Structure formats: structure tokens, C-alpha cells
Amino acid sequence: MNTQMLKKRREKLAKQLKKDEMLFVFAASEPSYPHYFLQNNNFLYLTGLQIPNAVLVLGKSKDKHLYKIFIERGIPEREVWEGKKMSLAEAKQKSGIEKVLYLDEFERNVDLRLNFTKKCYLNNIQTSLNSPLNKEQSFVRQIRDRFPKILFDDLSEIILPLRTIKEKWEIKQIQKAIDITGKGIKQIYKKAKAGMMEFELEAMLNYEVTKAGLKHLGFKSIIAAGKNAATLHYESNNSKIGKDDLVLLDVGASCNNYSADISRTFPVSGKFTVRQKAVYEEVLNIQKEMIKMIKPGIGFPELNKKTVELITESLKRLNLIKEDKEYKKYYMHSIGHHLGMDTHDIGKRDSVLEVGNVITIEPGIYIPEEGIGVRIEDDILVTKDGYKNLSESIPKEIEELER
């Protein structure tokens, strides 16, 4: 990540701030085992820094923008155990932000500005009613108690238009994540056998991904054999694969926090049954139809409507339903979502596609009573003339899957 790119992002974001507005972006906290450190995506997007606990502050007074970043101060006695903290100079050099200070100076610094601030934007302030307050929400509370006139808003309101349009560098990261995910999927196609546990397939993927140089996946893999594939977010991956099972993979490696999101469904025996093939063909045809519709200006509502029409026809051909409205029994999600640093990337569900968006197209048909679940998902870049399928090279044709 070069600092020029980071500066441009910050400037674009800052432009949306009005006079006497401030913006706080908190880095992720240090996790404890078994979790690994995963930077907050908005913080990473704006600073390029992979350090915990830091805070980016952006302010606007008159016509001037002020950028500051606060980082942890290293304590020599602890650094013997935990390793060195990032220095002020290194944080400055990596982020391109001139003013880097230590976190113990944060409150005094911010206090001065809060006195004449009208509105603050923060990340992570929208959660759910029964979850404990996170650090951003505690900070909002701290401010609100002392400066009750200040308004608050979620950062996603103003960062969303930036993050949904991918820069060249970002597309490269997504492409790399996809290609490496593809390697893993191809290994699974080759090595999967009836009698294996689903988590063995998961291990094959993890191995390929780490061997190819990516440290982790973008989300918990779904490896679902037979009837498990009809559970949409099946993540336990803990069943034995039966000899005639279809196996549904919904997986994605992560490259610099950019995630792939690929689904493939294949017969573990190397041969579809007649019924499985019929269902698979329907889903594959729908997926291809839907991908062809991708172009700037088309919206998710329109894509969803068309998908439902096509799925309804398919379900009738498969003798699963008679009435149109019954389709919900066998197809219960939407056609896709924005993809990027978050697997289900920020981007509104009713958004209209623009050049530079990356989205998933993932129709599926799930028939629990027959132990069949099929989903096929590709990652699609919206281009000036239509689209580019970034995951085209990962086999999904029937002849490619049968061996």
C-alpha cells in the first residue's frame, strides 16, 4: 500500500466533512486466543497500519483538514516479552500522516476540539441492543455525557461511496485471494473422497492457502456434504461425506484483508446422479444468466427480481413447486452482495451498480428432503462495458466436475 493511495482516500473522505465535524476511526483491539488479530477494515483502509488500539482522528475547521493518529507507546519492560511497538516515525512513514502522537495524549488533544464540534463520525457504533458496549460506543457515551450537544453518525454513511468503488490495487488483492482460493478448490476436487470428514476438506483448503502465502481466510469456510448443504450457514464441517453426496464449498482466502467469496458444488464420487445433475444444471444456467445481466446502472432489486423469476421456473421444472410463491421453500437468500475488505462488504442491498464495484452472484437451490443443496458463486467486477468474472478459472461446468 503506498501512502499516495492512502492520502487520496483520506482526502476524499475529508471532503465530505462539514465545518466543525470530526471523525474517529478506532483500530481493532488485541485479541486473545483462539482469535487472531484482524485489523478494523475502515482503519486499515485509511491508514494502512496493522497495529492494534490506535485511533485516527480527522477534523475540519474552516477550510483546513487536520489528520492525527494516536498509537500505543512502547514500554521497555513489556517489550522484552511482547516485542517492540511501532514507533512514531514508522507510523508516519507507513501511513503518510504527519502528526503521529501517543495514545496517552489522546484525550487532552481531542478535548480542545470537542468544545466546538457539532458532529462526530465513528466506526462500529451500530451493533445490537443486547450486545455489550464496544470501545467506540463507550467513547460516544463518554463524549455525550460531557458534550451533549454533539451529534453522532456512523462512518459507513460517508466511507461507503469510497469503499464500494475498488481501486486497481484493491482489485489486484481480490484477484489474488480468488486465484489462491481456486487452487484450494481444485485440490479439493482432486482429493476429496467419500468417507472423509468435511473438516478434512477444510484442512486441504487451509493448507493450499497458507502454502500460497496468505495467512488466513476471509471467513469461516462452509464445507457441507449432502443434506448439510441445505443449511445456509453450516459451519461445523463435522460430518462424514457419503458416497453419493454433493459437497457444497463456500470459501474465500483473504489477501491484505480483501476477501474472495466462492461457492462450488460437486459430486464427491465424480459423477452426478440424474437428479443432482438436473438441479445443478438449473442453478448453473441461472447463475450464467444473472452474470450476463451485470452492468453499470442495474440495481440489486432488479437482479433479485429476475433471479426469483428464473428460480421459480426451475423449481417448477424440477417438480418441486406448483405455485409461484412457494419458491421461498427452496431459495431463501438474495442473489449477491458487495465484496471487498468485508466479505459481505458494506454497500447497500438496494444499491445500483457502478464501474469498479465487485459483487458476488450466487443463486442456489436447497432441497433438504432430498439431501441436495446447490449454490454456485462467482465474484464479478463491474466494468464500463458490463462485467468481468474474476473467478472464471475455477471449474463449475458439469464435464469439468465429473471425472
Ligand SMILES: [Mn+2]
Ligand atoms: Mn457470498
